Amino acid sequence: MQDDSLKAKAIKIKDLAAYNSGAVVSRTIMDRPAGTVTVFSFDQGQGLSEHIAPFDAMVEIIDGEAEIIIEGKSNIVKEGEFIIMPAGKPHALRAVKNFKMLLIMIKA
Numbered sequence: 001m002q003d004d005s006l007k008a009k010a011i012k013i014k015d016l017a018a019y020n021s022g023a024v025v026s027r028t029i030m031d032r033p034a035g036t037v038t039v040f041s042f043d044q045g046q047g048l049s050e051h052i053a054p055f056d057a058m059v060e061i062i063d064g065e066a067e068i069i070i071e072g073k074s075n076i077v078k079e080g081e082f083i084i085m086p087a088g089k090p091h092a093l094r095a096v097k098n099f100k101m102l103l104i105m106i107k108a
Contacts (some may be wrong), residue, residue: 014063019040019098024048034108040101042066043070057085057105064099066093 006016006029017025017039024046024097030037035055039062049070059068060082068075068083077083079099085091093101 013039013099013102017100019043019100022029022046035104035106038103038105040103042095042099042101044095044097048092050090050092052088052090053085053105054087055105055107056087057103059085059093060102060104062100062102065096066099066101067094067096069094078103 016029017027019025019041020043022043024043027039027042028036029039047067058078059066059077059079061079063079065076065078068077068085068091070083070085071089075083076096
């Protein structure tokens with residue numbers, strides 16, 4: 001569900017998803033038929049298991065460092081960097097250390 005309380009305000013993205021011990025936290029920023037924008041925080045060692053998405057997705061690391069595996073190839077992505085996970089390709093994420101990311105998925 002989209003959070004309309006964020007409209008027409010300047011907000012630090014890092015502040016939208018707090019770290020939670022042993023957990024992955026997500027917060028949907030925008031949810032439209034054409035795509036979604038979601039902020040995630042991952043505690044060290046946490047991750048998302050390998051899966052396939054039907055759309056391209058861009059991940060920007062906004063804090064920390066993540067291992068993002070696409071088709072078996074490991075990529076270390078750090079704060080200020082982004083990577084595009086191609087549609088239909090298996091990918092997984094793991095927190096090398098605590099990290100936060102902005103996930104932008106375009107469906108159209």
